[in-house]
Amino acid sequence: MPKIISYQKGKGIKRMTSMRVVKRFRWSMAHRLIHGYKGPCASLHGHEYEVEVTVTGEMDAVGMAVDFADIKRTCLGWIKEHLDHTTIVCESDTALLDFLQRENQRHYVVDFNTTAENLAIHLREVLQKELNRELDRPLSVTHIRLLETPSSWVEVP
Numbered sequence: 001m002p003k004i005i006s007y008q009k010g011k012g013i014k015r016m017t018s019m020r021v022v023k024r025f026r027w028s029m030a031h032r033l034i035h036g037y038k039g040p041c042a043s044l045h046g047h048e049y050e051v052e053v054t055v056t057g058e059m060d061a062v063g064m065a066v067d068f069a070d071i072k073r074t075c076l077g078w079i080k081e082h083l084d085h086t087t088i089v090c091e092s093d094t095a096l097l098d099f100l101q102r103e104n105q106r107h108y109v110v111d112f113n114t115t116a117e118n119l120a121i122h123l124r125e126v127l128q129k130e131l132n133r134e135l136d137r138p139l140s141v142t143h144i145r146l147l148e149t150p151s152s153w154v155e156v157p
């Protein structure tokens with residue numbers, strides 16, 4: 001891991017260590033693929049999704065880059081509020097969207113086909129925004145691994 005040595009007036013030499021901190025979260029969600037996709041995932045179905053979020057920050061005087069509990073509160077909080085036990089639906093899938101609205105079903109509307117790849121990119125964006133909003137230290141979401149099943153996943157570097 002890279003070590004940056006800096007000099008701070010009155011504090012002498014300070015070693016700053018960049019650290020990657022990783023948390024995993026799970027949730028249940030339904031989806032289907034559109035835009036001409038012909039495989040089995042064109043039918044509405046569900047997954048027990050799992051995401052591994054890697055957050056990079058500088059270690060502080062306590063010896064922490066970020067508290068695991070803060071990542072959990074921020075990231076899992078957002079996932080539970082927006083995704084857990086919902087159907088994720090593309091705004092152009094009007095038949096499914098109409099059904100979800102008419103039946104008052106929990107749903108989360110996006111502007112992309114709900115592939116694992118697109119969802120992983122979306123999660124990186126929204127979780128970065130949540131960390132910026134909730135925590136008062138500079139942190140970057142530097143890696144996302146999103147699993148649709150225990151043996152199938154995508155990664156956003």
Ligand SMILES: [Zn+2]
Pocket residue numbers: 031041045046047148
């Ligand atoms: Zn699927």
